[in-house]
Amino acid sequence: MSRNRIAAADIATIAVGLMVVAAGVAVIVAGPIELMPVHYGLDGQADRWGGRAEVGGLITGLGVLITLVAGGIGLAAGQTEDPSRRRGLRMAQLVALMALLGVVLFAGGASLSGATSIAGGLPMAGLSVVLLASGAFLGRVAPNPFVGVRTPWAYKSRLAWDRSNRLAGRLMFVLGLFGLAASAVAPQPAGIIALCVGLLIAVLWAAVESWRVWRTDPDRQPF
Known part of the structure; x- marks a missing residue:
């Protein structure tokens, strides 16, 4: 894997992390004023609600987590001299980025849409x-x-x-x-x-x- 692609992977990680953080801050500042579902029970029904500060704070925290976890793996990949390990770490970075972004889209989307059920x-x-x-x-x-x-x-x-x-x-x-x-x-x-x-x-x-x-x-x- 080329150095250009490595740099692109890190740029993508930072970009996604910053976009999620920005989205979280936007919800805190100008999100819906009504309460939104923030937790769902085993039956898929919302059982706890929170304000925009809580929902935005959770999204912001996930954005920071994306940057720290995927970015940390990317940093380790950039420092290793072993091409095989570098490729493996880049795969780990990709998996972390996709999984955490999926959590953001799933949880954030459910709360912001006001969905009372995820079943x-x-x-x-x-x-x-x-x-x-x-x-x-x-x-x-x-x-x-x-x-x-x-x-x-x-x-x-x-x-x-x-x-x-x-x-x-x-x-x-x-x-x-x-x-x-x-x-x-x-x-x-x-x-x-x-x-x-x-x-x-x-x-x-x-x-x-x-x-x-x-x-x-x-x-x-x-x-």
């Missing part, structure tokens, strides 16, 4: 797209403290890291694909709950895989 096909489709996009790149992520299957065993074995993240990426991609296809017909909130349960199973499966591969890796580091 619908559109929220499920949005979550599925985030899973699908993140899963497409997760398998190529290099070891880092923010993105991926970050178990103790994965940090002690590069083979365990690669295989567990590759598995997690494939499971997330398939889950997102099925979720997107089912979003138009799945009863809600059962569809979103099933998607979240599937994600939890994928995470646990990948964590177990990291332990299994570490245990059999002759090049593993001991604890």
